[in-house]
Amino acid sequence: MRYLPLLFALSALYGQNPSAPDGATKADWPSYGGTPLAWRYSALDQVNASNVKKLAPAWMLQTGDYDQGLQSTPIVVDGVLYLSTTHAQVFAADAVTGKVLWHYKYPVPRNASGNIQNRGVAVGAGKVFVATFDSYLVAIDQKTGREAWKVAVNDARQCGCNITAAPLLVKDKVVVGSAGGDSAFRGYITAFDAKTGHLAWRFYTIPGTGEKGNETWKGDSWRFGGGATWMTGSFDPSLNLIYWGTGNAASDMYANNRFSGVGEGANLYTSSVVALDADTGKIKWHYQEIPKDVWDYDSAYECLLIDREVKGRMRKLLVHINKSGYTWVLDRTNGELIGVYPVVEFHTWLTGMTEDGKILGRHEPVEDKPTLICPGPAGGKSWNQVAYSPRTGLMYTPVIETCSNSIAREQEAVEGRGFLGGSWSTDPPPGESIHSHIDAYDPVTGKRQWSVRYPDLMLASMLATAGDLVFTGDPDGNFFALDARTGSKLWNFQTGAGHRGSAVSYSVNGRQYIATPTGWGSIAGNGLGRAATEGPAPRGGSALIVFALPEDVK
Amino acid sequence: MKRVLLFVMFSAVCFGQNAAVTKGLDIYNKTCGTGYCHGVGGTAGGAPRVAARGFDDAYVMQVVRLGIPHTGMPAFGTMERADLLAVVAYVDSLNGVTPPANPNLGAGPVRPKLSAEAQKGREYFADQVRGMTRCSVCHQADGLGFPVTLPLKTIPANLAELVQIKTPELETATAEGDTFPALALDKNGAQPKVYDLTTPPPVLRTFAKGSITFKADSAWKHADMLKPYSEQELELILVFLRAVSKP
Numbered sequence: 001m002r003y004l005p006l007l008f009a010l011s012a013l014y015g016q017n018p019s020a021p022d023g024a025t026k027a028d029w030p031s032y033g034g035t036p037l038a039w040r041y042s043a044l045d046q047v048n049a050s051n052v053k054k055l056a057p058a059w060m061l062q063t064g065d066y067d068q069g070l071q072s073t074p075i076v077v078d079g080v081l082y083l084s085t086t087h088a089q090v091f092a093a094d095a096v097t098g099k100v101l102w103h104y105k106y107p108v109p110r111n112a113s114g115n116i117q118n119r120g121v122a123v124g125a126g127k128v129f130v131a132t133f134d135s136y137l138v139a140i141d142q143k144t145g146r147e148a149w150k151v152a153v154n155d156a157r158q159c160g161c162n163i164t165a166a167p168l169l170v171k172d173k174v175v176v177g178s179a180g181g182d183s184a185f186r187g188y189i190t191a192f193d194a195k196t197g198h199l200a201w202r203f204y205t206i207p208g209t210g211e212k213g214n215e216t217w218k219g220d221s222w223r224f225g226g227g228a229t230w231m232t233g234s235f236d237p238s239l240n241l242i243y244w245g246t247g248n249a250a251s252d253m254y255a256n257n258r259f260s261g262v263g264e265g266a267n268l269y270t271s272s273v274v275a276l277d278a279d280t281g282k283i284k285w286h287y288q289e290i291p292k293d294v295w296d297y298d299s300a301y302e303c304l305l306i307d308r309e310v311k312g313r314m315r316k317l318l319v320h321i322n323k324s325g326y327t328w329v330l331d332r333t334n335g336e337l338i339g340v341y342p343v344v345e346f347h348t349w350l351t352g353m354t355e356d357g358k359i360l361g362r363h364e365p366v367e368d369k370p371t372l373i374c375p376g377p378a379g380g381k382s383w384n385q386v387a388y389s390p391r392t393g394l395m396y397t398p399v400i401e402t403c404s405n406s407i408a409r410e411q412e413a414v415e416g417r418g419f420l421g422g423s424w425s426t427d428p429p430p431g432e433s434i435h436s437h438i439d440a441y442d443p444v445t446g447k448r449q450w451s452v453r454y455p456d457l458m459l460a461s462m463l464a465t466a467g468d469l470v471f472t473g474d475p476d477g478n479f480f481a482l483d484a485r486t487g488s489k490l491w492n493f494q495t496g497a498g499h500r501g502s503a504v505s506y507s508v509n510g511r512q513y514i515a516t517p518t519g520w521g522s523i524a525g526n527g528l529g530r531a532a533t534e535g536p537a538p539r540g541g542s543a544l545i546v547f548a549l550p551e552d553v554k
Numbered sequence: 555m556k557r558v559l560l561f562v563m564f565s566a567v568c569f570g571q572n573a574a575v576t577k578g579l580d581i582y583n584k585t586c587g588t589g590y591c592h593g594v595g596g597t598a599g600g601a602p603r604v605a606a607r608g609f610d611d612a613y614v615m616q617v618v619r620l621g622i623p624h625t626g627m628p629a630f631g632t633m634e635r636a637d638l639l640a641v642v643a644y645v646d647s648l649n650g651v652t653p654p655a656n657p658n659l660g661a662g663p664v665r666p667k668l669s670a671e672a673q674k675g676r677e678y679f680a681d682q683v684r685g686m687t688r689c690s691v692c693h694q695a696d697g698l699g700f701p702v703t704l705p706l707k708t709i710p711a712n713l714a715e716l717v718q719i720k721t722p723e724l725e726t727a728t729a730e731g732d733t734f735p736a737l738a739l740d741k742n743g744a745q746p747k748v749y750d751l752t753t754p755p756p757v758l759r760t761f762a763k764g765s766i767t768f769k770a771d772s773a774w775k776h777a778d779m780l781k782p783y784s785e786q787e788l789e790l791i792l793v794f795l796r797a798v799s800k801p
Contacts, residue, residue, distance in 0.1 A: 146745065149759045152700055155690060157632075158680055186682065196732060196750065197757035199686055208683065223683065407594075409583075415682070423587055423594050 020307035029076040029504040032166040036235035037305040040387035041464045042505035046512035048467030052481045052491045055547045059098030063542040069521025070542040073120040076506035084121045088132040096508050102145025120166030125194040129174045131163035149197035160416030165232045170278050181228025181247035184413035201281030205246045213268035221258035224413040226250030227270040234303040242276045247298040251421025253365045253408040255294050266292035271299045285335035289322045294364045296377035297324040302385045319443045325380025341446025344380035346429040365406035376404025382524045387462035392484050395443040396462040396470045400436040403427045450487040461502035473499025475538035498538030500525050515546040578644025596648045605648035614645045675794030678787045686754040687782040696798040702756045709795045719776045729766035735774035
């Protein structure tokens, strides 16, 4: 009870609703985004601005699976840490000592090729769930590491698709998306019974014949229209709704063969946020951020679910950054647009946006000559995630500033084959060098509170803690802590390999730990690696490094 | 004149090679030449430049087939052989290499072309629009689908035979409080493994020894799985299966 007055004080300050769902993690880090609200915020405050300088390594785990670095988000439940690697190997380790309790090795098919990476597991219902590069979903017994069930989400050789994202556990179901939207592929979100692996439902991000929204596609183009769901969604238990971002329409840069001009919206539900009933997978609402996308501006990134006061009224919000470098703020009960603001400095793909979200002055790739457009298909942010602190009321965002000379090209769809409908280079913004910045925003108004510029590309997720710290890492191997209120650097540790994963915080027996994956990789990581500065490419590897205050520090 | 004649002869000799390079350029542009990867003309995109690097034929072939570990370069060893050779020929050409003439280059897949009917049947067999109710969710043929069942060797002679297919190998399993139609892969090993056929797609489930029991026979019927298809579609699927099955 004695905490209540303090909670109310904070609520008054930042317009929080005291009865709002709490997105903070405590001792565990139970879900990909911390909780299914995706705040990436830990309520632990043992490590804070006054003692963070004393943070020291407690243990490390070298996975041995070094291809494509370590892009994963560890999950921690009851003192055990679960970690997936590129080839869908999964480790369970004692979260205090790092001792490996079990190690599951997904059998790699002969001649495995394509987009092999993995960004995390889901844990619950006595199982650990991992999705694979050949489009399987696997459930592993949480205690023994024995495979419990395995089901094919799709035929990877046929669909040109694969799964890189962490699954999301929603009540008794495990929900998983799919990558593949730059191929001739039709996206979906699929739910399986967590206990048995039985199919529960599938939602196609592109409506089929006879379904509402199908009329926004020309002819048969909906069959291979993209809309991949290549990152992990969010879940609001109070509304029983799952939120998921969808990828670009395909072919990416050439829309003439898919845009029907009929109905409201264009190429639904690509480059959109969809809200689905968690039990049935039926669509409740959608918001299309980029109608008729021709820039490869996926809306696939994380959906941050927060409750905040807007114009004197408490609203249930969904804050969502799109590859275009714009952030949409939606009412998550009905998809109503609350606001939209840019986080990138260079956004030449449009001349402006109306208050109701209509894009003005579209600057599109053309067929006969390269057109410089910012951001390029790498996006104003990559898939690494933002963090939100209810203490500061700020959203911490990694932003990258790159542009592309893009050309559109008409292309025929061949099922499962590349379907980009164009090509592009990676170029610096006009009069600038490629660079990035970490910003702190009021997530509702988009007012930037502070910004720190970095010469290289920041492709690791943000972690915010109640110690008013923000942790992240850079391509050179530095893992560091910023003051959540000012952005000033308080601590730095050279981990020896580039950062492309997502750090987490947890505690066991009252001791707080900060765990970060290290090891450079991924399409954007390999493609952009050292685009900004001179020097050797960011180093690969695959190690988890876990920090804590020495036992004698209080 | 002499020069022209020489050029004509040279062109004739290299015609097969040029066709491969042209074909390779097309595949390269769609697969390797995107901005995510090596860029138009091999001038680099997200991935390194591949033009004018002094690569030789063997190196290009090795990298295309096997990829480069720890980088974004995937292995394309599973590509259609003719496509793979064509891409290699094109990347060779960017490096001033003329690989040994190969009469098969540009000739396309070795397998005889499917008839229009068989091709249509192939599409129905693995039709993504049907989601989990397509044949290929349980059967594998012509490189499509999953070999949950034994390889399809004896193809039903007609629709009536297809509908009457019996599945005596299916049993009814009970485990972890569930009862379900099961195709057992390993009943008595240390970790019994079965396909659970409750609802497509099949789930490969592994149990602790002694925690699963079996009863002969099952209420599961193959005929029920045919219902999403029309009779005409099933006929065409049989045409396809006959065309690709090895007796």
